[in-house]
Amino acid sequence: MALATYATRAGGLWLANRFELSERAGAWLDAIPGAILVSLVAPTVLTSGPAEALAAVAVVVVAVRSGSLPLAMATGVVAVVLLRALVAGLT
Amino acid sequence: MEQNDTTYTEEKVTFTLAGALAGARKCVPVVISGCAVGLVFGTLAGQAGLGAGEAALMSALVFSGAAQFLVLGLWASPLPLAAIVLTTLVVGLRHLLMGAALGPVFSRLPRLKAYGSVYFMADENWALTMGEFDKGRRDGAFLLGGGLLMALEWTISTFVGGAFGGAVEDPARWGLDFAFTAIFLVLIAGMWKGKSSILPWVVAAAVSVAAHHWLPGQWYILLGGLAGSFAGVVRRGS
Numbered sequence: 001m002a003l004a005t006y007a008t009r010a011g012g013l014w015l016a017n018r019f020e021l022s023e024r025a026g027a028w029l030d031a032i033p034g035a036i037l038v039s040l041v042a043p044t045v046l047t048s049g050p051a052e053a054l055a056a057v058a059v060v061v062v063a064v065r066s067g068s069l070p071l072a073m074a075t076g077v078v079a080v081v082l083l084r085a086l087v088a089g090l091t
Numbered sequence: 092m093e094q095n096d097t098t099y100t101e102e103k104v105t106f107t108l109a110g111a112l113a114g115a116r117k118c119v120p121v122v123i124s125g126c127a128v129g130l131v132f133g134t135l136a137g138q139a140g141l142g143a144g145e146a147a148l149m150s151a152l153v154f155s156g157a158a159q160f161l162v163l164g165l166w167a168s169p170l171p172l173a174a175i176v177l178t179t180l181v182v183g184l185r186h187l188l189m190g191a192a193l194g195p196v197f198s199r200l201p202r203l204k205a206y207g208s209v210y211f212m213a214d215e216n217w218a219l220t221m222g223e224f225d226k227g228r229r230d231g232a233f234l235l236g237g238g239l240l241m242a243l244e245w246t247i248s249t250f251v252g253g254a255f256g257g258a259v260e261d262p263a264r265w266g267l268d269f270a271f272t273a274i275f276l277v278l279i280a281g282m283w284k285g286k287s288s289i290l291p292w293v294v295a296a297a298v299s300v301a302a303h304h305w306l307p308g309q310w311y312i313l314l315g316g317l318a319g320s321f322a323g324v325v326r327r328g329s
Contacts, residue, residue, distance in 0.1 A: 001162065001179050002152035008183030009209045012190020017198045024324055031291050031323025032192040032316060033221040034282045036185060038292045039299035039315025040214065041275045046300055055269060056276055063277040070120045076273030 051083035103229060104199040110230025111239075114216065114223075118237035121215040124270035125241060126248040128156055132163075133252020139166045143253030150249040154211065154242050157309055158182040178308075185313045188320070189217045193234070196224055200231045211238025215271070218278045225282060287323075295319025 016029075045056040058079045063072035129150065136146035153159055158179045165174050190209055197205040208231065216237035223233050282288070299315030306314075 001149075001158070001175055004176050004179040005153050005155050005158055005183050005186070006210055008180065008186035009190055009212050010206055012187040012192075013194055013197055013205060013209050014190075015187070016191045016194020026195070028320050028324045029192050029195060031320040032188050033218065033225075034279065034288060035291055035295040035319025035323065036188060036214075036312065036316035037218055037275050037279045037282070038295040038319060039312050041272050041279065042296040042299040042315065043303035043311060044269075044272045045276070046296065047303070052269065052272070056272065059273045059276045060280050063280045069117075069274065069277050072277045073120050073124075073270060073273040076276070077270055080269040 049087065051080055051087050054083055055080035104196055104231055105229060106200055106204050106231040108232070110232035111236030113230070114219070114233035114236030114238075115240040116236075117219050117233075118216055118240050121219075121237070121271075121274055122240055122244045124274075125156075125215075125244055127270075129245050129248025130252035132156065132159060133249040133254070135160070135163055136249070137253045139163055141166075141253065143250050146253040147246050147250035151242065151246040153179075154213065154245060155179075155183065156245070161308065182309050185309070185316060186212065188313070188316050189214075192221060193217070196229060197231060204231060204235075208232070208235040208238065211235055211242055213238065213241055215274060216241060218275065222278055222281055291319040291323035294322035 041056070044052055046053065055076050059072050059076035062075040063069070066072065132150070133143065133146050136149070137143065141149070149159060161178050161182060162175050165171055165178065189212060193209065193212075197209070200208075212234060216234055219237060220234040223230070279292075295315045295318060298318035299311045302311035302314040
C-alpha cells in the first residue's frame with residue numbers, strides 16, 4: 001500500500017522529467033494547481049449546505065483582506081460552527 | 092512571446108534548511124487540524140482491530156489519509172490485497188498530476204532530493220509549495236519541510252488515537268472538518284489570476300461536483316483537476 005501510494009507520487013515527477021515542455025504543456029501544468037484545489041473544495045462548498053457555503057465566503061474575504069492563513073482558517077472553522085447551529089435552529 | 096507568471100527555465104532552484112523551515116512553518120495550521128484527523132484515524136483503526144503501533148506504522152509508511160480511511164473500510168480477515176492495492180492506486184491518481192506540476196522546478200534538483208521529497212507530498216504541502224513557486228520563490232526543500240512535519244504529526248496522532256481511542260469527540264462539532272476546506276480556499280484565493288482563472292475553475296468545480304455526485308470515492312478530485320487544467324489550456328491556445 002505504501003509502495004502503491006509512493007508510485008503515484010513519484011510517477012508524476014518521473015513523467016514530467018521525461019518530456020520536453022511545450023508552451024501548451026506549460027500552460028496545462030500551470031492550470032493544474034488551481035483546478036485541483038477547486039475540485040477539492042467544490043463539493044463541500046457548493047453542495048453541503050448554506051453554512052458551508054457562507055463560511056467559505058467568509059474565509060475568502062478574510063484571506064484576501066488579512067493575508068493571514070491562520071486567521072482565515074480560524075474564521076472558517078468558527079463561522080461554520082456558528083452557521084451550522086443557526087441553520088439547525090432555523091429548520 | 093507570451094511571458095507567463097511562472098518562468099521555470101531561468102531561475103535557480105535551491106534546497107536549503109531555511110527553505111525547509113519555511114515550509115514547516117507554513118504547514119503549522121495544517122498540522123494542527125491534521126492532528127484531529129489523525130486521532131480519528133487511530134481510533135477507527137483500533138475499532139477495526141489494528142493496534143496503535145500497527146496503525147502508526149501504516150500512517151508513517153503510507154502517509155495518505157484518504158487512502159488509509161478508504162482501506163480501513165475494506166479491512167477484513169483475510170486482507171483483500173487486490174482491492175486494497177487497487178483502491179490505493181485510484182486514490183493516489185491525483186498525485187500523478189501533482190507530481191507533474193512540481194516537475195518543472197523539481198527536475199532541476201538532484202534526483203535523491205526530488206524523489207525523496209515527493210514521498211512526503213500531500214495535498215496541503217503540495218498546494219503551499221505551488222503557491223510559493225507562483226510567487227517566484229524556488230526553494231525545493233519547502234515541500235519536504237512541511238511534509239516531514241505533517242508526516243510526524245500524522246504518525247504521532249494516529250498512535251495517540253489508537254492508544255487512547257474514544258477520547259476524541261465528533262470533530263464536526265467543532266468545525267474541524269471544515270479546517271482543510273478553509274486552508275484550500277485561502278490557497279485558491281492566492282492563486283487567482285484574474286479573468287484567465289474563471290473558465291478553468293468553473294469547469295473544475297462543475298466537473299468535480301458532478302463526479303462527486305455520481306462517482307464513488309475520490310474520482311471527483313482527479314476528474315475535476317483534469318477537466319479544469321485542460322480548460323485552462325484551451326483558453327490559452329485560442
